[in-house]
């Protein structure tokens with residue numbers, strides 16, 4: 472099985488030096504811009520061709536039948552079928568029991584395990600005739616005929632699906648998972664040696680693919696998380712898209728992201744929001760490479776068909792490298808707002824939230840707690856949220872970002888919340904427990920907490936964590952719930 476990194480490497484040589492005009496022309500003509508010509512030929516017509524190489528894994532999952540093996544078998548049919556089989560055998564029995572207890576739909580718990588394989592294979596026509604309205608039906612033949620009719624007309628009766636479609640509590644397909652920084656970073660660095668950054672692929676960004684989501688490059692159903700890497704002297708070309716994005720810097724400095732012509736320095740610990748539809752590119756003006764975490768709402772916009780994308784120049788419009796962006800000079804003064812900007816905006820106008828401010832806010836929370844004031848989230852747990860200074864709300868309409876600091880010898884309560892989160896450990900180490908999985912994690916490690924799965928963290932040495940989540944979407948739809956499972960004090 473060929474790895475994605477190998478596939479990119481093979482095809483990278485063909486794309487070196489391709490100018491943006493070729494890609495733009497191809498896109499304008501509806502042409503295929505996947506890096507591999509073989510894939511492109513095979514993908515038509517069933518697979519959309521609007522996306523560049525960064526979208527290849529998603530396309531591979533969709534277009535497994537049309538795409539040759541070398542075009543991403545990791546994301547292809549084997550993986551998809553495995554997921555279907557897993558999903559099918561994992562839930563029906565327990566759902567059936569739950570639903571049966573409630574007297575809902577699926578009348579017989581023992582039917583459920585039999586249904587699973589046929590359902591997974593899409594074989595509704597072979598669905599046992601007696602199940603669905605009762606295994607004691609005396610007229611299985613007619614019922615069987617009805618189910619075959621449903622299948623032929625692409626109709627699905629709710630009573631066979633209600634367990635999955637309407638579970639009693641959220642049952643995320645995403646699973647809790649941890650990515651080790653000491654395994655991720657060397658591969659990102661290797662990509663820096665082998666894969667050029669430029670028009671078409673747009674960014675040298677390697678995404679976290681949640682093992683429960685069919686190999687798609689999605690950390691969670693609505694969240695994208697990737698490590699981006701830029702070599703000394705490199706430019707990441709200018710573009711804009713409707714996806715909201717941010718950068719969080721775990722290591723290094725020397726890259727400036729240029730947003731609508733405003734150069735914003737990136738340094739360790741900084742949080743740099745990038746609201747949708749703003750032009751942006753990056754340049755590395757230092758003599759060292761730099762890696763950082765990118766977070767976006769790509770999956771949300773992918774599934775809701777809301778994406779637009781436009782190319783800008785191949786190079787950023789300025790190579791200025793000021794310590795403070797114009798955005799910060801206007802907005803980064805605590806409690807002060809320019810009278811020329813009194814109208815609320817849906818996303819933050821501040822393009823950088825500097826580590827020195829975040830660090831001080833967290834330190835002062837813990838110091839005040841030590842002085843006897845009730846200011847922390849729970850004992851030993853300081854936390855801040857990055858906010859839009861024009862509203863006091865989240866920095867972007869679809870993404871929430873926070874920073875958490877646990878004092879030494881702190882254990883958090885186990886908490887469930889609707890919506891998914893991705894965490895990166897900025898400093899320190901501790902034991903992370905998500906839905907019964909435990910990891911001892913340290914600097915740089917990333918983990919995902921799927922919706923409604925309990926998270927608890929314990930540390931003896933202290934821990935700094937960056938967190939982002941899809942909570943603004945959940946809250947805006949009035950779907951948010953949270954629950955403290957147990958308090959560790």
Ligand SMILES: [Fe+2]
Pocket residue numbers: 710711712716751
């Ligand atoms: Fe971008």
